[in-house]
Amino acid sequence: MKRLSLILSLIVAAGVVAWTPAMAGSWRDLTQKTVSVTVTVTPSPIVYVPRTVAQAVRHPAPHPEVFARLNPALLSAYHMVAVTQGTVPVTMNVQADPTSMYLHIISNNTILNAGYGANTYACAYSVYAFSPYLWRVMDWVYGSSTSGSLPFPTFNYSLKSDLAWLAETVTTTYAPFVNSGSPGEQVFTGAANTNRTICIDLQLTVPSNIPAGTYSATITYDLQFYY
């Protein structure tokens, strides 16, 4: 009888253990942040000099005696440099983010100058996360879904993103950003009441069919806690 009771207790205990994780809690969203990355594709160094100013330097204005002779043929269009300016004032009143104590992004280098082929950017930005409970940070390409049509560099599922990430001290290889929307992929995790700041390295592969120009990618980071 005692042995039967023990066996029953073990069965009940095993059942409780098996049942507990599902009932004890689940991953819940705490807050989300985005980071926008600007990609400037430059196929070759730009050598640019505005024609009017540069030519005026190479063709200095005639001496006064030339003007005195009033010979228009000695003047060229290069001497007629026309420039004018104006100003637009811009202002903003920055407010604190009440949720930044849980998740925020520190931008280090989000203007990425890229040539064709593979380009890497160490610690383009850092992600800070904290929660009183067990937590994890997920990411995905902002605005992506399984039926969207986002452009270069992240594209949309089922195309593979040309922008990839590596979380320093957490992952060791570059992975293309998930571009099929929420819930995305896990970036890093943390224990309850601990914070972590992780550098994100980026790798951008520019295919040869992409015209030179400026492009943008925005990544969503989602902090979830387990409760």
Added chain:
Amino acid sequence: MNAKRGILASFIVAALLATTAGAGRAAVGSVKATWKTAVIISMSLTPNFQTGYGPTGGPASPTPAPGPSAAPSGGYVDFGKVVQGYNYLYRDAAQVSVLTNDSSGFQVFAEGSSDFQSVSNGTWPIGTTLFWLPTNTSNTPFSAAVPFEKTSAMVTGSGTSTGITYGAGGPPSSALIWAYPSSTVGLSGNMANQGYDYQLRLSGSAPVAQFTVYVVYTVVAT
């Protein structure tokens, strides 16, 4: 008969002589006139240039709205209260209007005269914070946009009369925002117009303060 012929011939000769004498009194000739037409170019800037201007994006609170320094067709591009770590789009931020008789057109460049500056909390980089894109109703706080760079040239003046003095090389190519290929004569008001939205990508580590910067537009005839 011969006498009649002689009189007729005399009249013809007299008439011919009279015609020849008249031609000899006329002064006929040509003058070669050459000139150079001076290039005329002027530009006007209109902040908040049409109804619907102002910021969108950010969190639900505070509700995005133009700040107190913004005014219709004037004032500041005032993002108002913006929250660290969020993106904003300021619609219809500024319109550039250019008049020129240069048949080769013009180029417009834009740069920040400095980084964002505050009275109480230092500066904040403009190059990773303030971006531009041509006005379009489909623009969002996350649309592709080009950063305004802080100029490396000499800044003159202050406030709304802030200017930039470029050397012989002119403004940097990275500051080019608009290239127009022909004269504007014949357009409505003889001017070409282009509107711009501004995009704010505010880092989570931006200091809490009121920040201001002056964006200087330079138009150069080409």
